[in-house]
């Protein structure tokens with residue numbers, strides 16, 4: 001099977017030439033290329049070989065502690081030693097403070113190599129950011145250096161048995177205890193709720209400091225130490241991500257510190273929402289790229305059937321296989337471009353309404369791109385795709401959660417078609433489509449149709465009923481515009497013919 005190859009050229013192409021990363025103040029082109037190159041090597045040599053080990057062994061709960069699969073502890077030690085956990089942390093806290101765009105590229109590579117391990121390590125930048133915005137100086141001083149060095153990993157504890165998509169139903173109770181607080185209750189589905197790789201765990205917990213009637217306003221954010229009365233009561237058996245321990249945690253009078261203001265928990269937790277959602281979109285991109293890589297390698301070797309000239313055919317000689325390979329590739333390249341365009345807007349900070357409109361589009365399209373490309377990969381490999389040997393099944397199983405967590409896609413679709421159309425973001429989206437794909441008459445025709453639909457929904461009482469179709473069409477328009485831009489700058493890519501061909505295929509459909 002084709003070993004994991006980090007798609008560094010594709011990532012740098014999207015960042016530099018499609019999304020124009022140079023617009024962002026802290027973008028350093030040479031440094032970006034250097035960091036991504038180094039991380040790519042690490043991912044290929046250390047993280048990716050553990051991906052199927054993790055899938056087969058899974059994380060286990062033994063005597064109340066989670067044991068990670070073989071090799072994960074060593075890989076994590078190398079990750080921490082390399083400073084990768086502190087990539088985004090400020091230098092005065094021991095971090096490297098590299099651009100968020102570079103960190104996004106690193107995160108994609110990590111997910112493509114080993115999504116399970118990325119899940120357990122990937123919450124740290126968000127925890128650091130939350131502490132920087134809402135933590136006291138003492139909390140920052142105590143935790144950020146330890147998070148940045150890898151001594152501590154972090155979790156995000158929101159979900160409860162009765163509170164999944166609807167966080168207003170959270171019941172985990174926070175009660176004052178002198179200057180601090182005690183937590184009482186249970187959280188479920190907590191990624192990395194325990195593991196045996198880092199010395200400590202910092203839990204960021206959303207709990208009810210007010211009454212049930214206060215709804216979301218009664219929620220506050222707390223931090224707890226993993227070794228201070230947080231019990232792991234079970235880990236879930238799952239479809240995929242077997243090496244990412246999804247834990248049920250019990251808080252029984254657990255000591256906690258308030259982070260930020262009382263009643264401001266949701267705002268604190270969601271500070272990093274745009275980044276987190278774009279990161280999930282990039283998990284989808286990572287799966288699409290990896291599925292395309294494996295399928296391409298296999299299709300170029302497997303001999304089945306005959307070509308028109310009678311010679312033995314490779315799978316890649318068959319027109320329908322070429323269609324599927326091109327679709328996978330286009331999904332990865334186009335969805336990545338969407339994410340980076342959104343990331344650059346986010347980092348520039350000049351069009352926040354546009355960012356709010358683009359983020360759910362990327363989350364929906366990116367996550368579905370990963371699942372779809374893995375599904376196509378299974379088809380391309382035929383019966384071998386259905387076996388474990390080529391990892392296509394694992395990619396599909398691991399990718400499948402991305403359309404559910406960080407807000408189920410249906411919820412994002414509704415917000416695109418309702419709240420998303422209220423502000424200026426939807427008008428700025430139309431401007432963006434012109435900026436990206438202005439050269440294509442076909443795309444401009446599609447944009448005109450979309451604008452008419454947008455204007456009709458703006459005054460409709462029933463927009464929710466069209467939300468899925470509208471959001472899908474909106475995301476598709478963004479995808480096509482990004483591919484138009486890819487085609488326009490394809491000569492800057494090491495494989496211009498590949499980029500032009502896949503863009504042409506999508507734009508002509």
Ligand SMILES: Cc1cc2nc3c(=O)[nH]c(=O)nc-3n(C[C@H](O)[C@H](O)[C@H](O)COP(=O)(O)OP(=O)(O)OC[C@H]3O[C@@H](n4cnc5c(N)ncnc54)[C@H](O)[C@@H]3O)c2cc1C
Pocket residue numbers: 156157158159163164165166188189190191192238241246401404405406407408409410411414
């Ligand atoms: C592998 C994994 C890792 C996870 N990691 C974490 C973690 O680290 N921390 C954490 O706190 N949680 C975590 N979760 C939980 C995850 O965020 C929730 O599963 C998710 O929020 C959905 O909640 P639910 O499962 O209760 O589904 P429900 O809320 O019951 O929703 C089920 C489905 O109903 C639909 N739906 C629900 N509400 C609406 C609505 N208002 N409008 C339209 N459609 C709706 C959606 O299609 C949704 O998929 C994880 C889950 C898994 C499986």
